[in-house]
Amino acid sequence: MTRQKQAVSSLLDRTEEFTSAQELHARLRQAGEHVGLTTVYAQLRMLAEAGEIDSVRSENGEALYRRCTTGTHHHHLVCRSCGKTVEFDAHDIEAWARRLAGGHGFIETAHVMEISGICEDCA
Amino acid sequence: MTRQKQAVSSLLDRTEEFTSAQELHARLRQAGEHVGLTTVYAQLRMLAEAGEIDSVRSENGEALYRRCTTGTHHHHLVCRSCGKTVEFDAHDIEAWARRLAGGHGFIETAHVMEISGICEDCA
């Protein structure tokens, strides 16, 4: 268990949202941890192969990773103008998504859901 | 309406599966149609913006395109392993999303929702 491995794993523990390799790397840098980008990729691949993290693809093709959990997580409502963000949980929607996926024979489902708009301050 | 535009559109009409820009380009070449790769990308972007084709991301980050089967807004349930896709509409969820956003003072809301999993054939 190296320092770098520790750092990546620990950061994933503290992160609920699906996050890109690039951003994880940037955050480690910002936190003063010196971990190479290549190493972040290597770690993410190992963790993904070991089934410890989930990965999905974002709209623009980036790979996003998140520690596997069966627990709840939350989503964001983001203002396209000023970036203001409201967190919300979507318990009902998640159950609905799992049910819909299951109805088509899919397992290990993950979902991405983001809502954007213009907040009242920017309107 | 140029020859190239015609060729891309026509090929999409004849293709049921989600297909990458690269492969569409290769098939046009093979069919003797000389259409530049850049042009294929340009066409795909125009068609996607016009809502005439759907795009999803494959496991490895490629963008895949297909002529919309329905003219209406819908979402995708995608197999992370083989790319099999099921379209579904999410009328209830959309109403819920608008209500939630409105409750926080947001207007002009848009949403992104994609569900992924492993389909029964790949399980």
Place this chain on the structure above:
DNA sequence: TTATCTGCAAACATTTTGCAGCGAG
């Protein structure tokens, strides 16, 4: 010591952009 991990540099694959020219209407 030794197998594994790290990370620089370079390779890769896909997609986008700059721009000069072509061609449909």
Place this chain on the structure above:
DNA sequence: CTCGCTGCAAAATGTTTGCAGATAA
């Protein structure tokens, strides 16, 4: 003629690979 479409070349982006040196056990 004019404006949008085309497509070459080059850049941008995200990710992977080769490999030599560092490090945990």
